[in-house]
Amino acid sequence: MSTKILSKSEGFYDVYDRRPGTDKDTTHYCPGCGHGILHKLIAEALTDFGVKDNAIIISPVGCSVFAYYYFSAGNLQAAHGRAPAVATGVKRSLPESIVISYQGDGDLAAIGGNEILHAANRGEAISVFFVNNAIYGMTGGQMAPTTLIGQKTTTTPYGRTVANEGYPIKMSEIIASLTAPVYVERVMMADTKSISNTRRAVRKAIKNQVEKKGFSFVEVLSTCPTGWKMTAPQAEEWIKTTLAQHFPLGVLKDISGDVEPLNLDHHLLPTDRIGKAINLPEADADQPKFVIPDTVNEEIKISGFGGQGVLSLGVWLSEFGMREGLNVSWIPSYGPEMRGGTAHCHVKLANRPIGSPLVVHPTILVATNRPSLEKFEKEVIPGGKIFWDNSLMDITPSRTDIIRYPVPATEIANQLGNTKTANVVMLGVITGVSEFLDENIVRRTLPQIFKKKHLLDINMQAFNKGLEVAASLKRIA
Amino acid sequence: MERQLIKGNEAIVKGAILAGCRAYYGYPITPASEIAQAAALYMPLVGGTFLQAESEIAAINMVYGASGTGQRVMTASSSPGISLKQEGISYIAGAELPCVIVDVMRGGPGLGNIAPEQSDYHQMVKGGGHGNYKNIVLAPNSAQEMCDLTMLAFELSDKYRNPAVVLADGFIGQMMEPVVFPKPVTEFPEKKWAIRGTVGDKRNLISSIELDPDDLERHNRKLQQKYAIISQTEVRFQEYELEDAEYILVAFGIVSRLVQSAVDTLREDGVKVGMLRPITLMPFPTLPIEKYAANERVKFFSVFELNNGQMVEDVRLAVNGKKPVKFYGRMGGNVPTIQELVDQVKKQMREL
Ligand SMILES: Cc1ncc(C[n+]2csc(CCOP(=O)(O)OP(=O)(O)O)c2C)c(N)n1
Ligand code: SF4
Numbered sequence: 001m002s003t004k005i006l007s008k009s010e011g012f013y014d015v016y017d018r019r020p021g022t023d024k025d026t027t028h029y030c031p032g033c034g035h036g037i038l039h040k041l042i043a044e045a046l047t048d049f050g051v052k053d054n055a056i057i058i059s060p061v062g063c064s065v066f067a068y069y070y071f072s073a074g075n076l077q078a079a080h081g082r083a084p085a086v087a088t089g090v091k092r093s094l095p096e097s098i099v100i101s102y103q104g105d106g107d108l109a110a111i112g113g114n115e116i117l118h119a120a121n122r123g124e125a126i127s128v129f130f131v132n133n134a135i136y137g138m139t140g141g142q143m144a145p146t147t148l149i150g151q152k153t154t155t156t157p158y159g160r161t162v163a164n165e166g167y168p169i170k171m172s173e174i175i176a177s178l179t180a181p182v183y184v185e186r187v188m189m190a191d192t193k194s195i196s197n198t199r200r201a202v203r204k205a206i207k208n209q210v211e212k213k214g215f216s217f218v219e220v221l222s223t224c225p226t227g228w229k230m231t232a233p234q235a236e237e238w239i240k241t242t243l244a245q246h247f248p249l250g251v252l253k254d255i256s257g258d259v260e261p262l263n264l265d266h267h268l269l270p271t272d273r274i275g276k277a278i279n280l281p282e283a284d285a286d287q288p289k290f291v292i293p294d295t296v297n298e299e300i301k302i303s304g305f306g307g308q309g310v311l312s313l314g315v316w317l318s319e320f321g322m323r324e325g326l327n328v329s330w331i332p333s334y335g336p337e338m339r340g341g342t343a344h345c346h347v348k349l350a351n352r353p354i355g356s357p358l359v360v361h362p363t364i365l366v367a368t369n370r371p372s373l374e375k376f377e378k379e380v381i382p383g384g385k386i387f388w389d390n391s392l393m394d395i396t397p398s399r400t401d402i403i404r405y406p407v408p409a410t411e412i413a414n415q416l417g418n419t420k421t422a423n424v425v426m427l428g429v430i431t432g433v434s435e436f437l438d439e440n441i442v443r444r445t446l447p448q449i450f451k452k453k454h455l456l457d458i459n460m461q462a463f464n465k466g467l468e469v470a471a472s473l474k475r476i477a
Numbered sequence: 478m479e480r481q482l483i484k485g486n487e488a489i490v491k492g493a494i495l496a497g498c499r500a501y502y503g504y505p506i507t508p509a510s511e512i513a514q515a516a517a518l519y520m521p522l523v524g525g526t527f528l529q530a531e532s533e534i535a536a537i538n539m540v541y542g543a544s545g546t547g548q549r550v551m552t553a554s555s556s557p558g559i560s561l562k563q564e565g566i567s568y569i570a571g572a573e574l575p576c577v578i579v580d581v582m583r584g585g586p587g588l589g590n591i592a593p594e595q596s597d598y599h600q601m602v603k604g605g606g607h608g609n610y611k612n613i614v615l616a617p618n619s620a621q622e623m624c625d626l627t628m629l630a631f632e633l634s635d636k637y638r639n640p641a642v643v644l645a646d647g648f649i650g651q652m653m654e655p656v657v658f659p660k661p662v663t664e665f666p667e668k669k670w671a672i673r674g675t676v677g678d679k680r681n682l683i684s685s686i687e688l689d690p691d692d693l694e695r696h697n698r699k700l701q702q703k704y705a706i707i708s709q710t711e712v713r714f715q716e717y718e719l720e721d722a723e724y725i726l727v728a729f730g731i732v733s734r735l736v737q738s739a740v741d742t743l744r745e746d747g748v749k750v751g752m753l754r755p756i757t758l759m760p761f762p763t764l765p766i767e768k769y770a771a772n773e774r775v776k777f778f779s780v781f782e783l784n785n786g787q788m789v790e791d792v793r794l795a796v797n798g799k800k801p802v803k804f805y806g807r808m809g810g811n812v813p814t815i816q817e818l819v820d821q822v823k824k825q826m827r828e829l
Contacts, residue, residue: 018682020688020689053674053675053676053679054674054675055674055679056672056674058542065686066686068682068684072679073679074672074673074674074678074679074681074682075672075681075682075683075684076541076542076545076672076682076683076684077572077682077683077684077685077686078538078541078542078568079538079541079564079565079568082534082535082538082541082565085530085534085535085536085538085539085541085542086538086539086541086542086545087542088528088535088539088542089500089502089538089539089540089541089542089543089544089545089546089550090542090543090545090546090672091542092500092526092528092539092543093500093526093542093543093546093547093548093550094546094673094674096674097673097674098674114531114532114534114535115531115534115535115538117531118530118531118535266499266524266525266526267524268499268523268524268525269522269523269524271661271663274494274495274523274661275658275661277519277522277523278490278491278494278495278519278522278523279519280479280481280491280658281479281480281481282479283479284479315482315653318482318653319482322480322482322655327655328482328654328655329652329653329654330482330652330653330654331648331651331652331653332651354654354734355734355735355737355738355741355815356734356735356737356738356815357648357652357654357734358735358812358814360814360815360816
């Protein structure tokens with residue numbers, strides 16, 4: 001093949017001093033192999049566009065795994081097929097760099113099919129060079145997804161068949177069918193003229209990235225004399241007469257002239273503004289002292305249908321407890337317990353550190369549907385409290401060694417005009433009859449939970465109603 | 478300090494951002510999805526990258542790429558997704574790249590279920606992918622530690638150029654507790670090896686390939702040396718009621734919270750029992766366990782896990798036959814009650 005038209009550019013090392021062994025002047029590729037030529041075309045383009053020092057090459061697993069011997073550029077060697085994902089990580093971190101994903105047909109079209117498809121579909125602003133030599137070179141001439149029907153390889157010794165292996169895959173056509181890619185072209189390297197044409201395509205793919213145009217993809221039909229068991233001239237001829245017939249050359253997509261440059265910049269937030277951005281709590285300077293006993297040890301289970309706000313009620317109780325200075329934990333029903341549309345949560349509030357966050361023997365059970373009351377009533381400790389929504393069930397706790405709090409929470413909520421406030425009614429009752437909750441903390445915190453004024457108003461009403469219920473229940477008790 | 482009631486999974490993301498992490502790549506999976514969701518919420522607000530990858534394989538390779546540029550980067554998943562990441566983790570360990578990987582473990586094998594298990598101990602602590610490598614593995618047992626150990630994971634992974642894992646379970650991930658968040662980290666180690674697309678670093682190379690057996694052996698020896706140093710200097714563990722303990726319960730993660738309660742209950746019954754909780758699983762607290770094993774007072778070790786007995790192997794190695802090592806495990810997402818643990822310890826005492 002005519003390599004005369006190629007000279008070493010500054011993007012290419014003069015002496016391959018990273019190459020092990022004594023030979024530092026020739027590449028490790030077989031004579032007549034296309035890889036070395038494509039390397040030089042890429043290096044030349046990087047040099048000519050003035051970006052050789054900003055270039056980062058992602059090399060694949062395949063014969064070109066050692067691309068770093070040659071390119072005078074930063075190099076990340078990727079796992080088999082993953083170069084586009086690695087390139088994504090690099091480009092997103094360094095939007096100003098020129099990121100090249102270089103892959104063979106096994107790497108890109110077989111094992112890495114998913115990575116290339118999605119990098120292309122996201123329109124990553126990288127340049128992909130896809131060396132299609134219709135075979136696995138590195139591992140000894142096995143079939144590639146691009147191997148032609150009838151082509152003999154070491155794993156298709158009788159020739160590839162449609163019945164067994166299917167048709168050769170046309171990656172450029174697939175990539176070009178996506179919306180995001182800006183430039184997709186298939187070229188070949190079989191003689192001086194076609195190499196010149198490849199040079200043009202390579203330059204365009206790199207220029208696109210320099211101009212922040214988006215995803216560019218160049219498929220290069222390339223020789224593998226060793227894998228094909230041919231001489232170099234035979235291999236060049238075979239590309240022209242056979243391979244290029246199955247993989248039509250030409251531009252499959254080019255919208256690079258029509259698209260605006262991408263805005264890839266990150267604006268890192270100054271350190272002093274991070275806390276606010278990630279919603280860290282600000283000190284509440286005039287937080288009052290709350291009146292709670294020294295020996296709080298509440299274990300609360302709240303259970304009902306999904307949508308009744310039982311999980312939220314648990315979170316609120318934990319939040320109030322925390323603001324009172326208690327140790328708290330909240331954990332939702334989760335895993336095997338999450339069945340049949342019921343939900344429950346475990347809440348612990350205590351002065352001492354909390355070991356297990358799970359509530360096995362509740363001091364308080366809040367049941368807002370019948371199955372919950374039936375299921376958990378027996379778990380409550382003797383002397384514990386059971387709150388149940390008696391507007392939603394016709395049963396009452398059968399135990400006599402517990403304190404009973406029937407609360408028509410849903411009925412009250414409906415009267416207020418919003419069923420969803422039932423859990424706040426319940427909250428009011430719990431607050432009214434429990435020593436561990438200071439009414440003031442609830443009043444102070446509700447505005448932070450219900451940020452919209454009309455929601456806050458109705459929920460304050462619900463809370464007050466709950467307190468009234470608590471007062472009347474206390475009188476009965 | 479102001480406390481915030483927050484889910485463990487979300488505390489991880491805030492901790493990561495405070496530690497200077499500005500890139501997250503991941504794929505959703507229960508019970509780790511809140512991590513991706515919180516990262517999606519906060520990363521753009523601090524000028525970072527959040528990307529939902531096409532798979533866990535892609536995600537870990539994006540991490541590889543981002544880490545190669547010197548950026549603090551993380552991914553998170555749960556057991557089946559972690560299995561997929563193992564190839565990438567092996568490459569990251571081989572190329573000596575820092576990164577943080579969060580595993581919110583769930584029930585397995587296969588699709589298993591979404592309930593908490595600790596059955597990824599082997600695949601995270603012992604390697605998981607191919608090759609002679611180890612991850613640094615930290616095991617939080619509270620929402621506070623989800624934040625703190627994530628921050629520590631970033632520090633250690635940079636310090637040793639090694640992947641660091643936060644090994645949590647579905648329970649700690651889902652649980653809400655008060656967390657005090659520290660100040661953002663402002664000083665970061667210099668990464669001369671990183672590739673930043675400038676003249677100064679263009680000869681840098683991120684790679685795990687070493688064709689020559691001698692070179693690869695040298696590289697492997699260097700890795701083993703690194704793990705040895707980590708084992709000498711980075712061991713962290715918690716001792717609970719061990720001063721006079723005759724029976725030592727060993728547990729990590731959420732189980733240690735249950736065991737702590739069981740210790741309290743047993744102590745009320747006058748049983749001299751305590752707990753040793755490994756906070757770092759790699760490096761494993763071998764020396765402290767050895768020390769207790771040599772103590773005449775100690776009658777046995779009893780290991781509690783949500784798996785088929787994985788960490789118990791490391792406890793046995795440390796005890797080295799000096800004392801009996803008992804094991805009790807639950808699987809499938811079942812979590813023992815405190816009473817169950819108490820009964821087990823009493824049964825083990827009777828069997829002695
Ligand atoms: C996960 C994995 N599977 C398989 C291999 C073995 N392998 C190395 S290169 C290769 C195929 C390379 O073929 P191609 O991508 O066409 O590149 P070429 O060598 O032809 O340039 C394979 C299968 C590997 N390194 N990793
Ligand atoms: S095996 Fe094929 S692809 Fe690999 S170096 Fe030789 S000719 Fe090139």
